[in-house]
Amino acid sequence: MKLPRKFYKKNTLKVxxxxxxxxxxxxxxxxKLVGKIVETEAxxxxxxxxxxxxxxxxxxxxxxxxxxxxxxxxxxxGMYYCLNIVTEKEGFPAAxxxxxxxxxxxxxxxxxxxxxxxxxxDRDTKFKKRHLPIDKSLTNGPGKLCRAMSINKNLNGEGLAxxxxxxxxxxIKILKKDVIKTKRVGIDYAGRCKNYPWRFYLKNNNxxxxx
DNA sequence: ACGCTGATGAAG
DNA sequence: TTCATCAGCGTT
Numbered sequence: 001m002k003l004p005r006k007f008y009k010k011n012t013l014k015v016x017x018x019x020x021x022x023x024x025x026x027x028x029x030x031x032k033l034v035g036k037i038v039e040t041e042a043x044x045x046x047x048x049x050x051x052x053x054x055x056x057x058x059x060x061x062x063x064x065x066x067x068x069x070x071x072x073x074x075x076x077x078g079m080y081y082c083l084n085i086v087t088e089k090e091g092f093p094a095a096x097x098x099x100x101x102x103x104x105x106x107x108x109x110x111x112x113x114x115x116x117x118x119x120x121x122d123r124d125t126k127f128k129k130r131h132l133p134i135d136k137s138l139t140n141g142p143g144k145l146c147r148a149m150s151i152n153k154n155l156n157g158e159g160l161a162x163x164x165x166x167x168x169x170x171x172i173k174i175l176k177k178d179v180i181k182t183k184r185v186g187i188d189y190a191g192r193c194k195n196y197p198w199r200f201y202l203k204n205n206n207x208x209x210x211x
Numbered sequence: 212a213c214g215c216t217g218a219t220g221a222a223g
Numbered sequence: 224t225t226c227a228t229c230a231g232c233g234t235t
Contacts, residue, residue, distance in 0.1 A: 041230070050230070060219065078216030080231050097230055143231045186230055209231095 002166050008068035012087040012094040016042040017179055017200050019085070021172040024101055026149040026165050031109055033149045035101030035139060036172065039201040039208045041184045043084070044094045050190035053093030063157045064093040071165060073146075073156040080143030083151050085160065085167070099185070099199070101139045102207040103148070110138055110148035141209045178203040185211060 003022065008015055019037050026033040043051040052061040052074070063072040064086055072084040072095050084095035103110060139145040146152070151165070160166045181197040188194055201208045 043230075052230085055220080058220070074230085075216095075218055077229060077231050078218065080216095082230055084230085099230085137233095141231065184230075189229085 002161065002168055003069075005067070005069040005161065008085060008087050008160075009089060010068075010087070012042045012044045012096060013198065015085070015087045016040040016096045016198070019096060019098070019167070020179060020200060020202055021174040023104070023168040023170050023172075024098065024149070024165075025168055026151060027163060028106075028109065028150045031106055033106035033109055034104040035145070035149075036104060037098060037100075037167070038102050038205045039098075039100035039199070041097040041099055041200070042094070042198040043097060044088075044198070045092060048190075048196075049193040050184060050187040050196075051093065051095075057093075061093065064095050066090060066157075069160050071151075071155050071158045071160065073151065073153055075153065076143065081146040081152050082142045083146055097142060098145065099142045100201070100207050100209045101145050102205065103134055103139055107134060107138075111135075113148055113150055114138060114144075136207050140207050174202070185209070 019040050022037050024035050024037055045051060046054050046056065048054055053064050057065055060074055063070055066086060067090050068087050070086045072086055073081055076082050083098045085098065086095050088094045137144065139148050155165055158165055180201050180203050182199045183195045183197060184199045
């Protein structure tokens with residue numbers, strides 16, 4: 001079942017950890033693209049120098065200042081999208097970045113959504129898909145999972161109670177000892193905040209991003 | 212280890 | 224209006 005709004009309206013570090021093992025669902029052209037969340041990062045408030053809100057309200061980051069349970073999506077490096085889920089009370093800018101998922105369903109569609117590079121071999125011609133491991137490079141990074149699920153700026157500000165994008169609880173049990181905490185990726189510019197242990201991922205999961 | 216890529220926001 | 228910067232990725 002879909003997570004209720006109140007799931008997101010709380011401490012961002014708790015939301016980031018509680019989202020591990022939850023199921024991200026994207027409805028795309030009538031089909032469900034589904035994956036288990038295996039890696040997240042927290043970005044919390046104006047004092048967090050890595051958070052887009054650290055320099056105040058702008059046109060780009062305004063969704064983060066709004067209600068919890070909405071999607072904050074932005075373009076990075078000119079070519080990729082990143083999906084964040086807004087947390088905390090209205091007016092307090094914070095969000096959880098979804099960094100990686102483990103594909104569960106709609107994998108054929110995800111494969112088609114990926115831009116096939118010229119050098120990548122065609123894996124499907126010789127063997128049946130069911131006998132092959134899922135290619136982890138499909139969704140093991142924030143830009144890649146958005147590409148595979150057709151998540152783009154059209155969904156910025158979209159509520160997760162809607163019909164296009166939501167997160168479900170399927171009662172997957174996550175043990176505390178299987179949640180690894182590390183510093184966040186790609187924020188060396190963030191000074192005193194750059195080593196905050198605000199990245200969380202599932203231990204021994206193949207679909208966690210390669211650093 | 213590097214080039215790609217274009218929106219963003221700060222400076223002026 | 225210009226300009227440096229960037230929550231990444233793919234190829235070397």
